[in-house]
Amino acid sequence: MIFANLEQLPPDPILGVTAAFRADPSPDKTDLGVGVYRDDRGETPVPAAVRDAERAMLAEQRTKTYVGPAGNPEFNQRIVELALGPLAAELRERTATIQTVGGCGALRLGAELIRASRPEAVVHVSDPTWANHEPLLGTSGLSLARYPYYDPATRGVAFEAMRDHFARLPVGSVVLLHACCHNPTGADLAPDEWRSLGDVIESRGLVPFVDLAYQGFGDDVEADVFGLRHLAARVPQFLLALSCSKNFGLYRERTGALAIVAGSPAVAGAIATHQARTARRMYSMPPDHGAAVAARLLGNPALRASWLGELGGMVARMKALRSLLAGRLAARRPEVDFSWLTRHRGMFSLTGLAATAIAELRERHHVYLPPDGRINLAGVSDDNVDRVADSLVAVMG
Numbered sequence: 135m136i137f138a139n140l141e142q143l144p145p146d147p148i149l150g151v152t153a154a155f156r157a158d159p160s161p162d163k164t165d166l167g168v169g170v171y172r173d174d175r176g177e178t179p180v181p182a183a184v185r186d187a188e189r190a191m192l193a194e195q196r197t198k199t200y201v202g203p204a205g206n207p208e209f210n211q212r213i214v215e216l217a218l219g220p221l222a223a224e225l226r227e228r229t230a231t232i233q234t235v236g237g238c239g240a241l242r243l244g245a246e247l248i249r250a251s252r253p254e255a256v257v258h259v260s261d262p263t264w265a266n267h268e269p270l271l272g273t274s275g276l277s278l279a280r281y282p283y284y285d286p287a288t289r290g291v292a293f294e295a296m297r298d299h300f301a302r303l304p305v306g307s308v309v310l311l312h313a314c315c316h317n318p319t320g321a322d323l324a325p326d327e328w329r330s331l332g333d334v335i336e337s338r339g340l341v342p343f344v345d346l347a348y349q350g351f352g353d354d355v356e357a358d359v360f361g362l363r364h365l366a367a368r369v370p371q372f373l374l375a376l377s378c379s380k381n382f383g384l385y386r387e388r389t390g391a392l393a394i395v396a397g398s399p400a401v402a403g404a405i406a407t408h409q410a411r412t413a414r415r416m417y418s419m420p421p422d423h424g425a426a427v428a429a430r431l432l433g434n435p436a437l438r439a440s441w442l443g444e445l446g447g448m449v450a451r452m453k454a455l456r457s458l459l460a461g462r463l464a465a466r467r468p469e470v471d472f473s474w475l476t477r478h479r480g481m482f483s484l485t486g487l488a489a490t491a492i493a494e495l496r497e498r499h500h501v502y503l504p505p506d507g508r509i510n511l512a513g514v515s516d517d518n519v520d521r522v523a524d525s526l527v528a529v530m531g
């Protein structure tokens with residue numbers, strides 16, 4: 135039996151929480167573990183502008199013939215422009231972009247290309263980081279290490295430790311950075327910290343690999359890429375993994391891109407050939423639908439304005455939920471500081487709860503969190519906030 139040697143694997147730490155939640159018959163169950171945005175009805179909407187772009191695209195589409203390993207060139211250009219702004223044009227000759235299977239595909243492909251060019255390179259990821267970063271990057275065969283990032287005492291970035299660590303890394307080390315809305319901590323770098331980190335990255339000759347999975351989910355599409363653009367203006371080479379899953383609501387369409395800015399146009403040209411060949415050997419070509427929709431939306435000023443408005447509404451909701459929950463917790467435990475909830479950005483914050491508390495939340499209160507204690511604020515609503523606050527306070531000790 136060819137597969138007889140495969141043993142049953144434990145459930146994925148995050149997807150496993152969703153499965154356990156589904157199996158719970160309690161009418162009061164609350165899923166704070168899921169990694170997607172939810173509106174006040176608990177649904178993950180497709181933005182109206184995305185639906186409009188989709189309808190128009192389908193009305194015009196006459197063929198579904200192959201597009202090619204690099205995907206949709208308009209999408210590639212527009213999504214990089216959204217991320218880099220005016221710098222995209224300045225860097226165009228030195229940029230090689232390929233459409234990928236979501237942001238995950240971009241991370242994985244980026245790691246494959248680093249490995250092909252410099253197999254001894256070490257990729258340094260934040261401690262902690264998103265649960266899928268290490269599996270995605272490490273499966274390429276590259277060595278991974280962690281840099282200090284989060285200080286549980288302040289619930290903010292341990293910036294000095296991070297910067298000092300970067301200053302000691304060997305020249306050419308790759309550093310994976312969350313552009314905004316750090317997953318899972320919610321703690322982002324301030325503009326001055328990006329500037330100071332840029333000094334170190336530049337002087338040490340480090341290679342940033344920036345993961346931009348939440349552009350527009352922190353404050354807005356411009357503010358969220360301050361750090362990325364700051365680095366892009368300073369360093370000669372970097373990788374950028376882009377995802378349209380959250381901000382365009384295109385999750386299952388698997389829409390993303392990998393842009394690599396190289397030291398020269400000639401190197402960028404060579405990289406483009408390797409991007410295409412690596413993709414061809416793994417899955418041949420990316421799915422078209424989501425990229426065609428996002429390209430159309432970004433190229434149409436009215437759709438783009440409508441989309442930005444809707445995105446702004448999602449951010450306002452997440453910020454309001456942060457204040458709401460912080461307020462309800464503070465009302466129950468006035469001696470505890472919950473202001474970190476409102477300082478954090480994006481959907482996630484780390485609660486800092488121990489494994490026993492997370493188990494108790496699930497078993498006694500039907501509130502579901504992944505094992506790292508990450509909470510998704512978009513799972514909170516006016517209807518459940520008191521129950522969530524009561525449950526968290528009950529297990530906090």
Ligand SMILES: Cc1ncc(COP(=O)(O)O)c(C=O)c1O
Binds near residue numbers: 264347
């Ligand atoms: C930090 C981070 N990077 C990348 C991704 C990739 O998302 P996708 O492959 O769905 O585009 C995610 C998704 O949750 C994420 O949280």
